[in-house]
Amino acid sequence: MNETGGPELTHLDAAGHAHMVDVLSKEKTRRRAVAQCSVSMSEQAASAIANGDVVKGDVLAVARVAGIQAAKRTADLIPLCHPLMIGAVSIEFDLEERSVRIAASVETLERTGVEMEALTACSVAALTIYDMCKSIDKGMTIGELTLLEKTGGKSGTYSRDE
Amino acid sequence: MNETGGPELTHLDAAGHAHMVDVLSKEKTRRRAVAQCSVSMSEQAASAIANGDVVKGDVLAVARVAGIQAAKRTADLIPLCHPLMIGAVSIEFDLEERSVRIAASVETLERTGVEMEALTACSVAALTIYDMCKSIDKGMTIGELTLLEKTGGKSGTYSRDE
């Protein structure tokens, strides 16, 4: 709570300046976060991704690698994120008729949660799909990027469905 | 066009393998791309951002810096993107009652377009806002990330409204 009793932005100090908040008094616990997003595209683009096993493998394989690497660089991209050691990452794709759904799961054993790592992994995997398909369809939309689930840490379990 | 007369994914070679396509025969021309996205949030989170000039300044100022820096790292994040020298970047925010709209504009004088740079800038600016507001609202959604406009280069002008 801040002075006026309202919610507070913990990344800003009392004077409203950005700082990286102190997490050193938090305990190291196993933490997990799952994020998801969706890339909407023309049927033509979706079927180009699906067109043959090898090609499909490669488009999504490249996006998967990009997402995993982005998870590791999260603290380098998001200014006030704490650096942390990721212990596991996996990224799943679900290719539909006019979209690709992406889910990224990240686990760690640290003092802060990994929701930013999961969201960043989803986001960069989606941008990679966009990049690889933009010669066919420039009108793609990346949407619905959300945190699906977060477990571990003092604040307990968060689930979007609740 | 590929062998079967369908559209082709230029990032995949004839065997379906990823490669970075040859752009060296393209001309260096002035190119510009504008991308946009939106961060939907609770009224509480939006008003925390807006709560006082200094605080508002700082949240969006941090997101703006993060977006500009991300534009410069696009080729490092997106595996098959060509490296290029960005000549100008600007990021604008429009704070609404329950969302922040983000628009990123990137310009260059290179052989390839800068749509990935503009999309990446939007995306990382949005993730930064999420990171700074997640202590208030974990249910935020980042959505509607699209290319709004693209000018320059052989393929001519693209505008989402057309």
Place this chain on the structure above:
Amino acid sequence: MNETGGPELTHLDAAGHAHMVDVLSKEKTRRRAVAQCSVSMSEQAASAIANGDVVKGDVLAVARVAGIQAAKRTADLIPLCHPLMIGAVSIEFDLEERSVRIAASVETLERTGVEMEALTACSVAALTIYDMCKSIDKGMTIGELTLLEKTGGKSGTYSRDE
């Protein structure tokens, strides 16, 4: 002590070659370092920074973000620095008539101190201010970059004033 009984440069091995020294037998303890520096400039440049709340906010906000991010990249910049997980960073500015004073504080819970992280944060924040003001004053000087205080670790507390 080295062979001749003089002080030794621990980053060089017995043959005088650079190596990253072994810190694995040190204990993980809470460690903190504070560094400071100063950017001297013309009155014109200092008043341009101070000219209006929004503008002032933005110059120093950008420098603050740059300094925080640099703290996280210290081991990537300084060859023999150990990588470590930063737990907290804050950067304060004091705008005077012809200078900006910068203080950076970094905390961790690791096997090595964070003086290089604090010094690097100060240094990059100062360079960012230089970059943003150089259109007005090319004659700025960045000076007096020193370690102000260091606590934690086996070597005990260091304070510049002692």
Place this chain on the structure above:
Amino acid sequence: MNETGGPELTHLDAAGHAHMVDVLSKEKTRRRAVAQCSVSMSEQAASAIANGDVVKGDVLAVARVAGIQAAKRTADLIPLCHPLMIGAVSIEFDLEERSVRIAASVETLERTGVEMEALTACSVAALTIYDMCKSIDKGMTIGELTLLEKTGGKSGTYSRDE
């Protein structure tokens, strides 16, 4: 000139927000910048650096490599710096009784100057010397970081002595 007739911070737009300014209309010309700084230290630290050819070679060799690499990463460290292709870098050291003087020279053939690259190279070389000598002397001061000379570009030659 800005509205009030005073000097302007070109990194801030009309609304006072940070942006990366458009340099695309500038011409590519050969540009050079030289920066310098000084690391003040105890006689003990200075003589440890000088103590034997091999050791001296290594301390300054490591600092030289760090400075050259930092010059290449300038746009990644300083948020509003334009990326550019460096064509030449050299770093010279002058070891005195109680200090090391550092001079860094950077050349390019681009649309913007390389003063930030030269200043960043000096700064990181100095931090590296600090890191390698801090086991002997924690009271070192890095100072007098300035632009010595800048040639090329529309604004003509700048020399600190003028």
Place this chain on the structure above:
Amino acid sequence: MNETGGPELTHLDAAGHAHMVDVLSKEKTRRRAVAQCSVSMSEQAASAIANGDVVKGDVLAVARVAGIQAAKRTADLIPLCHPLMIGAVSIEFDLEERSVRIAASVETLERTGVEMEALTACSVAALTIYDMCKSIDKGMTIGELTLLEKTGGKSGTYSRDE
């Protein structure tokens, strides 16, 4: 030629210090380099890579992405390498009974050659294969990393077979 009439290491100046040599007087021409290497492994490891289309696709797809990204980071890894804009990269694998042969081709239109980019791409692709197969075979050897061909630039064409 140096003073003693012998060959010279152009990355060292007259005093034997490292510097990044001046390439600004060289012309921008189309340049290409091809490098190759080989990862020797047990039959068991080679057949695990080949075991099923999907799995094979993924191991080599990950290595391909890693190699392409490494090509873009060459100047960040190799201290005296000039930064340059890569225009095309492709990496081919040839899976044999007890080895994987890797060939990387890089093209650019710059003032310096791209042999380091091609060699770095091969090297990181090979390390990625090692990483992905080390649970089966720790005794793999990465060998025969060489420049196969280099075209463009003042020094003319180099071919290993000559």
Place this chain on the structure above:
Amino acid sequence: MNETGGPELTHLDAAGHAHMVDVLSKEKTRRRAVAQCSVSMSEQAASAIANGDVVKGDVLAVARVAGIQAAKRTADLIPLCHPLMIGAVSIEFDLEERSVRIAASVETLERTGVEMEALTACSVAALTIYDMCKSIDKGMTIGELTLLEKTGGKSGTYSRDE
């Protein structure tokens, strides 16, 4: 073991997709890895490296710094490598008549081994030597990159000689 009873590639999940495997249930123990490789070159190149103490110092000093820094960036280069905190790195060179032998030793106190860090350090040190000597000899070969020794962790000690 996988379904068919053969060895498994732990970096691929049940569906053959790449993921970063979960190491969080492993214990943090002291781990060490030593890797080696060799750069074969003409006598002319080898004697240019050896030609005078200062020059020799600098070539190998630059390669040593490059190798140490590469060890710290391993997880950024190799897509499925876990990030970890390196506790010690040293790189030794053995200059022979027509080759340089490189050995890199890395130690940590983490949940995964550091063989990739040691191999990456060797590899980048070798590439740096190649870069610095290629003006004399383009026909150099980097070979025999292997893991020499690995200790710590559940799988026990590995030694190439066994």
